[in-house]
């Protein structure tokens with residue numbers, strides 16, 4: 001009997017059990033679609049403005065990694081590949097679609113930061129869930145079940161989004177744990193150990209039905225590269241991050257089959273060829289084509305999609321060195337982790353022309369300036385390969401540098417012939433025991449060749465009977481810099497008696513602080529106060545405070561900012577140069593590593609002591625490409641050279657056309673900073689007449 005009747009005695013309308021059962025039957029309907037099939041049938045993904053249908057035929061290389069996510073014989077799926085390849089859409093949205101609609105279980109998704117997790121949830125996932133009917137049907141519609149970082153579905157599945165922290169990766173149990181953009185955050189989590197190991201721990205209770213996933217483009221530096229002979233045929237260079245996870249798995253690579261010789265080959269960046277006959281990199285890039293490494297058969301870009309559709313993933317050992325398939329399982333690498341790696345050549349949303357253009361411009365930048373940053377991001381992001389650093393400070397030893405310096409017998413304290421402008425750099429040490437200013441004078445010449453012509457320390461002050469200075473305690477000690485550094489001149493090497501004025505002085509604003517009467521003193525405040533005093537004296541145009549910024553905050557070599565919140569003394573009026581320290585230091589190393597005399601050649605000082613060279617080579621590069629100074633090691637000359645490099649770039653030194661150089665970089669005869677012997681150098685700039693304009697109603 002149907003209960004869908006109104007009982008007048010109780011005043012209740014009964015529901016119909018059969019109807020309820022039918023309405024909710026989809027929740028427990030047996031389903032067996034594979035992840036790719038489920039995605040191809042129902043998944044819609046965000047394309048930045050709207051939603052678009054996910055089609056695995058557009059990104060054929062993503063099919064096998066997606067399918068492996070549902071295979072119980074695997075414990076984890078790892079994917080290392082370039083950006084703009086659709087890997088995140090396949091392995092995150094595609095996986096969520098599969099788990100929510102086909103195999104529900106609690107899922108933890110880790111992003112590089114909490115903010116990133118929230119923004120992915122707000123944009124990409126929100127659009128995807130709303131447009132994908134099968135997922136949408138399973139949403140409860142309750143606000144508490146659909147927050148930014150937590151989603152609950154009708155079939156009982158929970159989805160949590162977070163960043164990798166000790167608390168997010170401890171205690172809770174999940175069936176699935178995935179990490180998107182693995183290399184954009186640290187491998188380790190606090191004191192707990194490796195991020196991926198912690199993820200595996202969280203899904204341990206789910207036994208073989210659990211699954212861990214990590215996908216990323218590589219972002220670590222290879223510090224001890226292996227030779228190709230030492231590497232396995234599919235092995236990535238040893239480094240941390242996603243590449244390390246990839247190497248631990250069964251190392252699958254995406255192979256194309258040559259139409260002509262019929263053998264399988266890896267479409268890696270080296271199979272791309274281009275015509276060198278054009279001068280414009282844009283034209284060169286247009287001529288790009290891919291070549292079978294065995295028979296040199298040419299494949300053009302319009303065939304890319306067709307090649308990828310016919311392509312196959314092979315585990316390490318499944319293709320022999322002749323490009324033929326191996327079926328003997330003993331020769332094929334086995335692992336409980338299915339790991340995949342492919343390169344930018346096959347990426348669906350990256351054209352070859354664009355790939356080669358980016359390579360050529362990055363390579364040119366590196367050759368011109370020694371700046372490896374764009375080359376590194378090209379290999380990591382566009383190609384999808386861990387980057388082997390070209391320069392490494394430790395590679396050139398102190399002895400070698402000192403030998404090299406012997407060939408440069410220029411005098412200390414004299415501007416050598418060819419020197420065009422002079423930059424002073426100051427390192428501030430405010431520590432208790434060893435407070436001092438460390439000063440270096442560096443001259444740049446045509447083609448940005450450089451000489452270090454002086455290095456000294458300011459230790460005592462005549463204003464307190466020759467007492468020891470302390471820039472962190474006595475504001476007035478900073479005033480010593482005016483006469484001793486900013487207004488210091490050096491004779492030029494032609495014996496004419498002319499002197500050169502520094503064009504700019506750069507000074508560290510974050511030097512180590514100290515304590516006075518139990519209170520922390522800040523060097524930064526004193527630095528700002530000093531700048532304000534220079535302004536009053538008309539000298540501020542000759543002086544800039546600098547501060548090292550972390551790599552990820554900087555998209556350019558230097559950036560001028562006006563801090564206003566950080567100090568009550570600054571009020572947004574004090575310019576501060578933010579430095580991309582790692583890139584600047586790479587440039588310094590590249591310049592002193594140059595063997596052949598030419599542009600950017602570093603004329604190392606023969607007059608300098610061994611300590612100067614020790615300091616220059618004190619630091620090493622870590623896996624993320626940051627220069628690290630070991631504890632209790634002095635590195636002043638390296639820092640000071642980096643400041644000078646920053647000052648040169650700030651002045652526009654990198655853009656000088658030397659046939660028509662600006663006056664300040666011209667020959668001594670017409671250089672405004674070179675002063676005749678009988679004249680007194682003038683440094684002060686008269687303050688411009690200022691009018692008190694009304695700022696109007698908006699001011």
Ligand SMILES: [Zn+2]
Nearest residue numbers: 258261292295
């Ligand atoms: Zn071939």
